[in-house]
Amino acid sequence: MTTEITNDASQTPDLNDSAAQAAPQRADTTARPGAISGKGAVQAPEVAAYWAERRRYVERIRKVPEVRQRYWREAGMYLLRRLLWSFGFFPVFLAFWVPFVLSSFNPVVMATDLIPLLQGFVDSNPEVQATTISTLAIAWASVGFFFLVFDFVLTPFRSPYEYEADVYMRSWEQLNHDRLPDKV
Numbered sequence: 155m156t157t158e159i160t161n162d163a164s165q166t167p168d169l170n171d172s173a174a175q176a177a178p179q180r181a182d183t184t185a186r187p188g189a190i191s192g193k194g195a196v197q198a199p200e201v202a203a204y205w206a207e208r209r210r211y212v213e214r215i216r217k218v219p220e221v222r223q224r225y226w227r228e229a230g231m232y233l234l235r236r237l238l239w240s241f242g243f244f245p246v247f248l249a250f251w252v253p254f255v256l257s258s259f260n261p262v263v264m265a266t267d268l269i270p271l272l273q274g275f276v277d278s279n280p281e282v283q284a285t286t287i288s289t290l291a292i293a294w295a296s297v298g299f300f301f302l303v304f305d306f307v308l309t310p311f312r313s314p315y316e317y318e319a320d321v322y323m324r325s326w327e328q329l330n331h332d333r334l335p336d337k338v
Contacts, residue, residue: 155165212319224314232311240305241298248297 215221257264275286 171224203330204323204327206317208323211322211326212315215315215318221314222319228314234311236302236305239301241294244301245294245297 253264253268254261257267276282278286
């Protein structure tokens with residue numbers, strides 16, 4: 155957000171000039187809070203009133219038990235969904251997709267290539283089996299954490315408090331659009 159300052163320091167007014175002692179003029183004051191005026195600057199008093207009201211409303215709804223309960227439920231569902239996608243779907247998908255691609259999308263060729271590997275795993279000694287299982291677990295965890303980080307970045311958590319505040323502020327803007335001050 156930017157604000158437009160019309161009183162430049164290089165243009166010092168004469169003290170005897172009565173017009174110079176008046177408050178600096180703002181550009182378009184009919185813009186909505188958060189909207190950009192014709193000159194591309196956001197109107198600071200309107201934006202300040204908008205964010206002050208939004209902050210007050212969020213503080214009020216944080217005390218409502220139903221919204222607080224919905225917040226924790228949605229946060230838990232969000233984390234569960236991210237963990238299931240990252241550690242459940244993506245590693246399993248890659249574990250089957252890569253061999254499938256390497257076998258030229260032919261399941262018979264894929265099975266023919268994988269059966270000797272599985273027989274070799276079963277016939278090996280317990281130390282080799284433990285090493286293979288730990289290697290697969292490390293690969294699973296690394297793929298899962300890789301996708302988890304990007305999943306958190308690409309799909310951030312949307313708080314119910316923010317959703318409620320957005321709905322409230324849309325109606326607040328419509329009700330208070332004409333009552334916002336022209337000048338500070």
